[in-house]
Amino acid sequence: MTRGFYIGRFQPFHNGHLSMVEQIADDVDELVLGIGSADDSHTIRNPFTAGERIMMITKSLVDHDLVTYAVPIEDLERNSVWVSHVQSMSPDFDVAYSNNPLVIQLFREADIEIRQSPMFNREVLEGSEVRQRMIHGGDWETLVPEAVVDVVGEIGGIERIQMISGSDSNGD
Numbered sequence: 808m809t810r811g812f813y814i815g816r817f818q819p820f821h822n823g824h825l826s827m828v829e830q831i832a833d834d835v836d837e838l839v840l841g842i843g844s845a846d847d848s849h850t851i852r853n854p855f856t857a858g859e860r861i862m863m864i865t866k867s868l869v870d871h872d873l874v875t876y877a878v879p880i881e882d883l884e885r886n887s888v889w890v891s892h893v894q895s896m897s898p899d900f901d902v903a904y905s906n907n908p909l910v911i912q913l914f915r916e917a918d919i920e921i922r923q924s925p926m927f928n929r930e931v932l933e934g935s936e937v938r939q940r941m942i943h944g945g946d947w948e949t950l951v952p953e954a955v956v957d958v959v960g961e962i963g964g965i966e967r968i969q970m971i972s973g974s975d976s977n978g979d
């Protein structure tokens with residue numbers, strides 16, 4: 808039995824993240840999704856709470872044949888102890904997945920196997936692109952799973968991110 812660990816902020820969970828999960832599913836029996844920066848929300852970079860991101864991920868993966876656990880991981884002041892912090896919060900895992908250079912470095916230094924994946928359609932499948940489209944009234948819905956559109960609607964996410972940015976749906 809192999810269990811993987813995939814860390815990200817998932818602000819929001821988009822189709823690039825979904826493709827990465829689908830690829831990881833070929834390697835592992837179970838997957839922990841670490842909700843990074845879990846203590847942050849209501850900012851342009853991190854508009855959604857950890858609980859809202861868990862809803863997005865759980866509902867997006869409900870029809871996938873993979874056992875998943877979403878675990879909130881708060882940020883720490885000290886990078887040197889971050890991997891221990893992750894391990895203290897997560898079910899045990901055999902291999903970690905990330906394309907983030909700092910995350911890769913920290914897991915390598917802790918002698919934990921880390922795998923990267925190709926970037927899927929990165930010109931548009933990027934959290935900051937999705938958030939900019941939400942702020943400016945662009946087409947963000949095609950970049951995320953349908954379940955994420957539903958959750959964003961349920962929580963009033965567009966109104967929130969537009970309020971945070973001081974914009975409105977027609978603003979720049």
Ligand SMILES: Nc1ncnc2c1ncn2[C@@H]1O[C@H](COP(=O)(O)OP(=O)(O)OP(=O)(O)O)[C@@H](O)[C@H]1O
Binds near residue numbers: 817818823906933
């Ligand atoms: N299109 C993609 N294809 C494959 N991996 C991706 C893609 N987008 C993000 N990732 C990876 O998923 C992990 C989590 O990413 P993250 O939540 O920061 O999303 P992001 O799209 O990079 O968002 P942001 O623009 O908010 O930083 C990182 O390792 C990131 O490199």
Ligand SMILES: NC(=O)c1ccc[n+]([C@@H]2O[C@H](COP(=O)(O)O)[C@@H](O)[C@H]2O)c1
Binds near residue numbers: 913
């Ligand atoms: N010292 C720390 O708290 C520390 C170190 C490395 C990564 N992280 C977190 O891991 C996550 C990595 O995800 P991204 O690849 O989405 O940036 C982020 O939430 C980031 O803040 C935290």
